[in-house]
Amino acid sequence: MRQQRIDELTRRDHYYLGEQDLCYYFLEYSARHGLSFGASNELIRDLVRPESKAGFGPDVPKQRAIRRLAQTFKGALSAGQIGAITFVPLPQARPRDDPQYDDRMHRVLRSVAEGLDVRELIEWVGTHETGDFTGIRTGPDVLYANFHVVPALMEPTPAVIMLVGDVLTTGASFVAARRRLRQAMPGVPVCGLFAARRLRDADEIPHLDG
Secondary structure, eight states: OOOEEOOTTTGGGSTTOOTTOOEEEEEEEOTTTGGGGOHHHHHHHHHHSOOOOSSSSOOHHHHHHHHHHHHHHHHHOOHHHHHHEEEEEOOOSSOTTSTTOOOHHHHHHHTTOTTOEEOOOEEEOSOGGGOOTTSSSOOHHHHHHHEEEOGGGOOSOOSEEEEEEEEESSSHHHHHHHHHHHHHSTTOOEEEEEEEEEOOOTTOOSOSOO
């Protein structure tokens, strides 16, 4: 499974990305077609599923998805990249102490390789109500206002930052996080890496919030 770059053809599905935004993805995901769309939808379904609260042991499908994605990421990185890039999970629209907070992308990155520079540099400081978990209606300005850079994690200064997420939808989270990071660390390149990009259906209205 090889990573692909968002280009002029695929960018139209991700309304907030511009030509200057360097983002990569591995899979394509269809929100409307469920498991009939294939293995990529199954992996994303298992990856984003809430942790089991029933007390019956580990959430096997979720753990399997995390391991598979970690292997995919590892296969796409050279030894030089592992040592030269700082990987930053894109934050959820929930504070870390929220019972439903899911650190799945942090867990994926921690499973990729020893020596990987993984930092949760961006955190969400808003409330549950200010977030939109589909990534469709919340624009970059709202997210930017609720993202916060963690000063204690800024040193040593990264050479390159890779923002890592599960599904690239509108691109709003990436744009907002990139803006925060560039404000805090001018001159540090910021790019994106996603497990999948969401395909936009033909009848979907592109800009719901302008």
